[in-house]
Amino acid sequence: MSHLAVLKAAAAAASSTGVSTAQMVLFWIVGIIAVLAALGLIFARRAVYAAGCLIVTMVCLAVLYVSMDAPFLGIAQVVVYTGAIMMLFVFVLMLVGVDVSDSFTELIRGQRAWSIICGLGLVLVLGGVAWRATLPATIGFQKDQDNITTITNALFGDFPFTLEVTGTLLIVAALGAVTITHRQRLTARRGQAELAVSRVAAGTQVSPLPAPGVYAGYNASDVPALDPSGNVIEQSVPEVIRLRGQVRRIEQFEQAQLPSVRPGEAALAGAPARPKPPSGTPPVPGTRQPAPLGDGAAAAEPAGPAAAVPDSTTDSDPAKGAKEQGGEAK
Amino acid sequence: MTPYIVLSAILFAIGATTVLVRRNSIVVFMGIELMLNAANLSFVAFAKLNAAIEGQLAAFFVMVVAAAEVVVGLAIIVSVFRSRRSVSVDDENLMRH
Incomplete structure (x- = not known):
């Protein structure tokens, strides 16, 4: 025990406040963002915006956790709170209708004003106590202490029963949610056959x-x-x-959405309408008929579109014309 | 560590004010979550102050309990919405009469 006390004293002497300047800069930036986003919870008209503001606050808190030597909690905050809990919130918002906005009619007169006064009073009391309190010098965790190892040792070594009770709680909560949202069917189920019969009886569109x-x-x-x-x-x-x-x-x-130039349209612009080249069948007769199929070399050569055109005097592609000539020469 | 505790107090007060001001029960629920988060922040701050890992453990358990609480609470909200077509806390007055 004595060497632990010595270590603690040394750490306290090393940093009297325990909080470095960089940490304070981070705190002020992130803390201000967190408070502004939390205020959005009060002032946002729509519940979805409030959920978004709460997510920002929780991510800011995760940053603060990591800066306070609690990286495990920071990650758990992001995963559990912003990942699971807020997702659940947004999902339920979707179920009950995203457009649900608060009614701002007061059933109790002056409730909002008194609520805000009470909130300010709470800030003054709690914050004042925290501000006035003389806290002991921050000891801080040792640098060689791995956060996750320490938490694991404490969790499974010192509080195993709490851990198991928590697990039981989670299972009971899941079962309870299923039980609560279970709905007993009050009317007969309307399946496909019943729907079809009712649609025909109503005389609306059946197809x-x-x-x-x-x-x-x-x-x-x-x-x-x-x-x-x-x-x-x-x-x-x-x-x-x-x-x-x-x-x-x-x-x-x-007019607007159609592509202006489609394949073949440019060729069609100057030339009279050409028939499509036949595929595989013997070519149509004309002045420049390709070699008959019996010739092996000529048959192996793929006939281009121009080869099938009976009248290719207006052909604008000289390469294909030359190719066709070569095919004929063979 | 004092600024952290003050920030925690401010966030807690904002959460409490949300619970009092808002009428949408889902947003009220979010205010409760914000209060839990604020408490977690002071847990972590005091854990660092005393170099005691138990503070972080408490924050961890708060997170787990919050997860269970959210599951049950949102299930209640959904079932109330099914029967009354409203999530406003002003409309849930069956026990008043």
Whole structure:
């Protein structure tokens, strides 16, 4: 015990405050961010923004933990709080509706003002006590002490029973959550067969709704499909997009969205319409007919598009023309 | 270590004020989480002050208990929302009558 006391005294002498300047700079930066983000919890209108502010505060606290020789807790803070707990919060927010904003009507008169006064009073009392208190000199952990090893020794050596009780608590909590959210079915389950029968009885559309439109340069669920006579089918766009007014109009796609030059279009611009080259079949007769298939060398040579064109006087590709000539020479 | 304790006090007061001011029960719950975090901060600060690992252990257990508490609390909020279509704490007044 005595050498421990000596070590502690030495550490205390080495750093009277125990907090280096860099640590204080970090504290002021991170602490101010944490307080501002925490204030967002009070003032943010929407619950999602409040959740975001709380996440920022928790990450700031994780930074402070790491700076205070508690790297394990800092990582656990990020993983458990911002990773698991806040994810759960955001998930439940999504379940109950993201757009739920607070009602600011007071049922108890003057409650908000009194709450803020009480909060300020709490800051004054707690902060004043902490500020006025004379704390002993910071001892701080030894540099050769591995934080995780120390925590593990304490956790499994000194408090194994607490650890097991905590594990039991987690299991009970998970079971309890499942039990609480379990819903007993009050009405008969409406399966696919019942839904189909009710749909036919109601006389509404029995077949599936049409799929959204697919255009040449664009397809997404916000463009309506067209019926055979070219009219827009409003029902083909999902209802959510329709309600939000995000449906794109057909006029936007007629000229603007199509690619200006498509393959072959440039050749088509100057030349009269050419027939497509046949694939594999004997070429159409013409003035420059390729060699018959019986010739091995000529047959092995792949016939380009120009080879199949009966009238290639307007062919703009000289290389293919030369190639065709070579094929004929063989 | 004094600034850390003061920061912890400020965060705790902000959490308590959130619980008092806000009507959305999920945000109220977040205020409780903020108070737990503030307590954790002073645990860690005092652990460093005394070079005692038990402070960090306490903060660790607080985290675990907070996780369990959040699971059950959010389950309650979800089941209340199912039956009453509201998450406002003003609407949960069945036991008042």
